[in-house]
Amino acid sequence: VPLLRLRDVARRFDVAGKRSATAAKTAEKQVLTGIDLDLQPGEFVSLIGPSGAGKTTLLRLIAGLDTADRGERLYPGDVAPSMAMVFQEPRLVPWLTVLENLLLVGDATLEDRARRLLAEVELGGNAQSYPGQLSGGMQRRVALARALLVEPQILLLDEPLGSLDPALENRMMQLLGDYWQRHRPTVLMVTHDLHQAARLSSRILGLDPSLGRFVLNETLDPAQAGQ
Numbered sequence: 554v555p556l557l558r559l560r561d562v563a564r565r566f567d568v569a570g571k572r573s574a575t576a577a578k579t580a581e582k583q584v585l586t587g588i589d590l591d592l593q594p595g596e597f598v599s600l601i602g603p604s605g606a607g608k609t610t611l612l613r614l615i616a617g618l619d620t621a622d623r624g625e626r627l628y629p630g631d632v633a634p635s636m637a638m639v640f641q642e643p644r645l646v647p648w649l650t651v652l653e654n655l656l657l658v659g660d661a662t663l664e665d666r667a668r669r670l671l672a673e674v675e676l677g678g679n680a681q682s683y684p685g686q687l688s689g690g691m692q693r694r695v696a697l698a699r700a701l702l703v704e705p706q707i708l709l710l711d712e713p714l715g716s717l718d719p720a721l722e723n724r725m726m727q728l729l730g731d732y733w734q735r736h737r738p739t740v741l742m743v744t745h746d747l748h749q750a751a752r753l754s755s756r757i758l759g760l761d762p763s764l765g766r767f768v769l770n771e772t773l774d775p776a777q778a779g780q
């Protein structure tokens with residue numbers, strides 16, 4: 554049974570950035586036109602598509618951070634799955650330490666696990682640092698650790714490692730792959746890196762910017778595809 558299902562989901566924006574009224578005279582941009590998507594337990598899905606295709610919009614709709622103009626978001630298993638999202642920007646609380654930023658989503662009983670995760674993202678020495686003292690890439694790794702800490706059933710990743718140096722990005726992808734093997738969350742990851750997508754994923758979705766829907770839905774390894 555899929556954890557989450559989208560049926561005919563559409564989203565458009567007007568030029569001012571607000572939800573368009575049906576009869577609005579403002580210019581509209583239809584971003585998603587009719588998305589159907591089932592997310593199966595334990596599958597690792599890569600989402601590719603050019604900038605502006607609506608990948609971030611889709612993740613926000615899945616996470617419930619935005620609502621569609623049309624269509625449905627369903628939980629076929631009757632239970633809302635737990636979700637965590639890693640945004641393109643790290644979104645850390647600047648006046649809290651790195652460790653405190655992690656424990657925001659859990660509680661003090663998770664401190665040992667939080668410290669282990671920080672070590673895994675190679676920030677073991679930075680638990681007491683403040684976000685402003687870290688580079689952008691370090692902050693993104695904090696954001697990734699924070700999402701993994703709560704062991705969500707669905708992990709939504711919006712290019713979480715895009716601007717890291719290639720060697721570090723590889724190590725973080727390895728970490729993500731290991732985490733996935735151990736915990737088997739459903740992962741939906743936006744990436745521009747087709748090589749990474751092919752290496753880790755059980756399925757690749759390609760979102761077309763002019764059609765506003767998937768033009769690619771390719772299962773790579775049926776044995777790993779969760780269903």
Ligand code: ADP
Pocket residue numbers: 569570604605608609610641
């Ligand atoms: P991406 O690189 O994935 O396209 P963006 O940087 O375009 O992401 O968007 C980041 C955030 O800004 C998202 O939450 C998105 O919904 C919002 N956003 C994107 N474009 C606009 C816009 N034209 N007006 C207002 N908000 C926007």
Ligand code: ADP
Pocket residue numbers: 566567568569570571582584602603604605606607608609610611
């Ligand atoms: P992607 O993540 O694939 O780069 P986005 O989902 O960020 O694409 O954005 C898709 C399109 O929708 C872009 O043209 C973007 O400017 C527009 N958009 C996204 N969010 C908003 C928003 N809140 N207001 C207005 N336009 C938006």
